[in-house]
Amino acid sequence: MDHILEVRNVSLQFGGVKALDDVSYHINKGEIFSLIGPNGAGKTSMLNCISGLYRPSNGEIRFEGKNILGMKPYKRTNLGIARAFQNIALFAHMSVLDNLKLGRHILMKSGPLSGGIYWGKAAQEEVYHRRAVEEVIDFLELQEIRHTPVGTLPYGLQKRVEVGRALALEPKLILLDEPMAGMNNAEKEMMARFILDMHELKEMTVVLIEHDLGVVMNLSDHIAVLDFGKQIGFGTPKEIQHNPEVIKAYIGEEEVG
Amino acid sequence: MRNPFVAECGHYKTSYRKDMELYRIPRVKLRAIALLGLFFLYPLFASNYAVGLATLCCIAAVGAIGLNILTGFTGQISIGVGAFLGVGGYTSAILTSTLGLSFWVALPLAGIITAVVGGLFGIPSLRLKGLYLAIATLAAQVIILFVISRWTGLTGGTSGMVLQRPSIGGFNFMSATSYYYLCFIILVLTTFYALNLFRTRTGRAFLAVRDRDVAAQIMGINLFSYKVMAFAISSFFVGIAGALLAHYTMIVSPELYSIEVSIEYLAMILVGGLGSVFGAILGAVFITLLPVGLGFLMEFVSSVLPNMHHLLSAFKELVFGLVIILFLIFEPGGLAHIWNNIKNYFKLWPFSH
Amino acid sequence: MTFFMQMLVTGIVIGSIYALVALGFVLIYKASDALNLANGEFVLIGAYICLTLITAYQLNFFVAILITLAFNALLGLTVERVLLRPLLNAPVISVIMATIGLASLLGGAVHMIWGHQIRTYPQIFPATPIRFGDVIISPVYLWSFVIVMFLLIVFTLFFKFSKMGIAMRAVADDQQAALSMGISVKSVYAITWAIASVVAAVGGVLLGNINGVNASMAIIGLTVLPVVILGGLDSIPGAIVGGFIIGVLQSLAGGYLDPLVGGGLKEVVPFIIVVIILMIKPYGLFGKGGIERV
Amino acid sequence: MLRVQNIEVVYSKMILVLKGTSLEVPKGKIVALLGSNGAGKSTTLKAISGLLKGEGGQITDGFIEFEGEKISANVDPDSIVKKGIFQSMEGRRVFKHLTVEENLMAGAHTRRDRKSIKNDMERIYHYFPKLKMIRTRAAGLLSGGEQQMLAIGRGLMAKPKLLLLDEPSLGIAPLLVKEIFGNIKKINKEEGMSILVVEQNANVALSIADYGYIMENGRIVMEGEVASLLSNEEVREYYLGVSKEGNKNYRDVKAYKRRRRIAW
Amino acid sequence: SDDVATPAEQPEGTDDPATETPEGERVVKIGALYDITGGTGDVGTPYAEGEQAYVEYINSKGGVDGIIIDLIGDDYAYNITEAQRQYQALRDRHNVSAILGWGTADTEALRQQVANDNLPFMSASYSENLKDLTESPLNFIAGATYSDQGRAIVDWIVENHDGENPTLALLYNDTAFGRSPIEDIKAYASENGVEVVDEQVIDLSATEAQSQMLNMERQDPDYAIINQTWGATATILREAQTLGIDTQFLGLNWATGEGVIDIAGDAAEGYMGVLTHAFPYEELEGMAEVEEYLHSKGKTLEDINQKFIQGWVTAKIMAEGIRNAADTELTGEDIKVGIESIENLDLGGLGAPVSFSADNHAGTSQIRLARVENGRWEPITDYFGVSD
Ligand SMILES: Nc1ncnc2c1ncn2[C@@H]1O[C@H](COP(=O)(O)OP(=O)(O)OP(=O)(O)O)[C@@H](O)[C@H]1O
């Protein structure tokens, strides 16, 4: 099978802290892949290495076979890697619409000259992408708030916009960092539905970080487990559920059902 | 049928194109045109003095829009506008007075060269943030002025250079009115450019860089090139303003471009409203006319209290500070915000529903 | 060599006063993330008040100083109450602009009260210069240096060992969250402004004794900006080290380079140094950078 | 101990968010406040702790009473903290540039008993050993969950009479969630600290609470003893995610139509 | 476009600039730019007072041959932009017929517009550049130019120096004012065998100048010419005293005056300076008017200083130009002609007599020298000019 992402022996250090310690795994094209582990295990750091915000001290990260280590973050985005952040990182003063349009930055072309003149191509382009953005709005059911500044939205909706912005990019690989944090069950179900839909309809590969084990076990094709920066497990949900080390560090005895 | 665009009561947009127009409501468009017309006819009614003031306002507005692109929209505080005005002014002075080029060639070149210099001084923005960057731009101000006043061979040193008003064919822009029109048209073009810029890709990227640069990066925005670009675009307009000002006063001299000028421009965009094109214009008008207004006030005061004369200029300084402070305290959104409130009021008038 | 030593000594003394004025900036920055561009006017007012008390009211120098400090503390409190408090939730740049407005307001007031002429302090420190070999130092310089060093130590200790330090930094980080801790943002601001203003007054009195007082003294506020940035906006030791570095380099540049370029370099040199240092250390020598985690 | 009576809250002078909310926290009890995104839970807490003002909010009607004494709407948050109400804010809001230890110190800002602060800090480290390991690190660099622990720890350092917790489980790994809630319960028992906890994770919240409120759209739509809430069908399905058919699979939710919120 | 700017269209309302008051008096509007609060405010303030005082005095006497002068002026804080703004207001709003200016930079900046607008401009800047009638056809200089002052000093040095090869340093500020005479002085000095060994730039508002003084000391010049205003001059003298420098300092006119002593104290002892105008305490015929005016205000000559006299005299020269144009409509052009017809105007000793003509707008090149003795300026020469 095609590996869209390969992580080989990645280590990352902050002063004395080993945030990642010799981590290796691979993600198949078109699957839902989950990263789990206790707090501070290095999950977000892992995503940061993939999107280029952190630079591993060691190892190799290959995207579609190409080594992307040392590549600037914005270039990786151009390759088709999108990301929704754990701590919401929306542009608070902008409307939902503009946030989503920013998601399409790399798909658009107009520059400072043509944009400023707003004639012909540049204008057409704006309209074309507006249409595409509206699709995302429909998909995530954000219709009513499209002109609202995201800063005033409640947490849960902001999370949805955050995911929407990554989605608008039409990426090959989408990294979701705890997209369901701060949601109640019904809302989680909805988010799960969105994730499944985009995975299926848009054929995206999804990397998911989530603490709700129910969600993780149900949705994932494969799971990697981190603890103190070390990878302590890798496999299908079934395998993970029965991995004793994982149970001890993360799941807890009674949870295994 | 679903119609999501319930933006303004009574006006339904039926296509994205319509929803995205600069003036989404016909009435607003009409008002904009009326306003333009009004300013076009203005010199017919106003005295030369008033036209001269309006010209200064237009020039300041071009510069303020430029600064707002950098500081208001992209979030990079610049205390170096004064010097960039100087670069624009001197470029045009050298090109026209020394090299004998036409003003019409020199003007855009002044913009471009200032853009290049601005971009150059924008390079530190790669690593510097916030106030650290602000001080770096202050350094740019000090260093540029130092170079200007020392490079006597090119710039005439501290005594400056003399310029001419532009002319086209046989027509000379010597009169107050003609130069006003020139500046006004350039201001209108600048305004449209800026408004358009911020509803398209590049402008949005600037805003993203201002609000959250890490997230902007992950959207695929090359921070460095956009920051430098913001410096360059901003400086372009500041340079144009500098050139216009130079040909208006017909002199360039280092003293014209001091730190106080930089601060005045910052005051313009703050009083006007950060990140608002229209606010920049209002702010420019306000800050340009404030000393004039205070002058009138002083004339009045001194006619009542003739012996106060000595205190007057100091008093003026005091009042200037006070006005700025009151503004920030009572209308942090700036003039643009006040303007919007007035507009909203009239939109619903006479039926507030 | 003598020339060099003379420049060095001058640089150190001037640098120590820079450090003191820079300290005022750092304090305000630590509490509110903003620059107080009216700091120079605080210095100026301190200098004038003390001068007036001595010359017009014939007060003893030490009494005059105490009253001056009290006055400036009050000034700081007033400024905080009237200007800063309404801007509590405003963006940093608005606060900075407000301090620019304040500078103009205070400057205007000073001009109205004291006019524009240079005034000099009566001889308080002995006039005869002290000679160390060929190096000449006026006693004022020496005294300034001693006083400044003493104050810097006091402040460093104060912020290291009082609860105030943490509260201030918390407020600068996140006002809302600080409030939720029960930290009174208002009193943190009030105390900081009072202290910053008092520090400025000390600077003003010393400078006044060295050079005399006129409105241009307020420029010290601008001169010291590179110092603050060089040391790092949030660092007290940074202000001190930065003060000495800039003081000395400026003095040396004035001595050796100015004659080559026809003067004026002295004012430019600090900025050049700062840009160079910032390119290597973007938050100054001791400043803590913005922390951004994703 | 705390009584919120019919309050209305408006943001930016225009947006009405709370439409007559009432609730009570009895002394020494844990009360849970549940509800969907945007229901107004955080707003309620901010109204109590006085933090509304900083966000352009305003109480326009109703009142809040603490220990029999009305809290005036104009009083500053810091004096409310001094009265003994401490809110641990949503979204962690740790002081990024302060170290973990300094953050904890900041939490103890209003306390007079400086001597016992050291002890209490040890206690926090005992509850959250991870924090001790990273105590000299700048809080802004911590992982999401570590920051969350710190935010809760900071609240405990204040030793308030009433602790308001806004989504303490957010981003915390399941094992730790249990531990944290266990600790909250313990503190409540041992020190008699009253606690009002806002949670999305209704399961754990109700597992330690004595009483619960459910809020939708700015109104309390249901309240009751925990046992009675747990037995309510709609609560079970919508908030606890337990349906009649037993545990469902998230894979299958696609088949579900989007469920409507409980509409009373 | 290399064509010379054509004159501006006449400001609208070509009405007679000399209007009449209800009482039937003729009034001429004269504009003024003062520096009260700027870098040169120390000397600018008394100068402005002097100008205003003279106008008030002459008006109280029924005006210049019955013409009342309406003096409209404001502080521009030595800021060119502000000067530009105020100039436009004076021209367009007040329709003034002539202007009393101040700084070198702004005067030079405005000279082309002044020419276009046909407004005679009598500045307190004595920059030699303003003598050039092709560049500045409407500018008039009321005292000896800075360059002439410098040349006069060089002459004095050559005459009075004991020993061989006098050496000279130049201390000035980095403004158009400060630099104005520097090249001329250097040229003249080298022609006359005085070696310029050092130049130091010292800011107008400097309150310390240690490095510059130390640098100068290394060249150990016999003389140093200061082109500053009082503040910086006093700073220089004080630094020199501290460092024990024995150079003889000589100031141009703006570096001379009572203010230097006030600030520098005994550091000013022995300092010399150029006098373009008289001290109030000199016994001179022209002082009677001043005294009369002051008396009417309940003041005495003790309340004013030499810069006041300078302002007074400048206004008086302008008034003389108006007098010569009394029969005309008192437009700018008329007053220009009026000033150009001033010949050997006796100023009662307050300044050297001045003469203007169509091809000479520099009133005089005569100066005196004075020295500070026992805390007081004492003139040590009579009026003299550059020996050519
Ligand atoms: N920039 C940084 N500087 C210093 N330490 C860091 C930095 N980024 C992460 N760390 C540390 O690395 C470890 C891993 O952090 P990371 O954010 O990856 O955890 P996580 O698995 O995402 O945890 P959580 O579930 O709590 O979000 C943590 O201990 C954190 O404090």
Ligand SMILES: Nc1ncnc2c1ncn2[C@@H]1O[C@H](COP(=O)(O)OP(=O)(O)OP(=O)(O)O)[C@@H](O)[C@H]1O
């Ligand atoms: N500063 C603000 N300005 C305007 N509206 C606001 C502001 N803060 C919150 N709101 C609005 O108030 C409503 C309630 O918000 P609140 O944060 O209290 O919800 P919540 O119940 O805590 O939701 P969540 O579970 O997502 O945190 C939301 O609709 C939100 O958009």
Ligand SMILES: [Mg+2]
């Ligand atoms: Mg994480």
Ligand SMILES: [Mg+2]
């Ligand atoms: Mg909430």
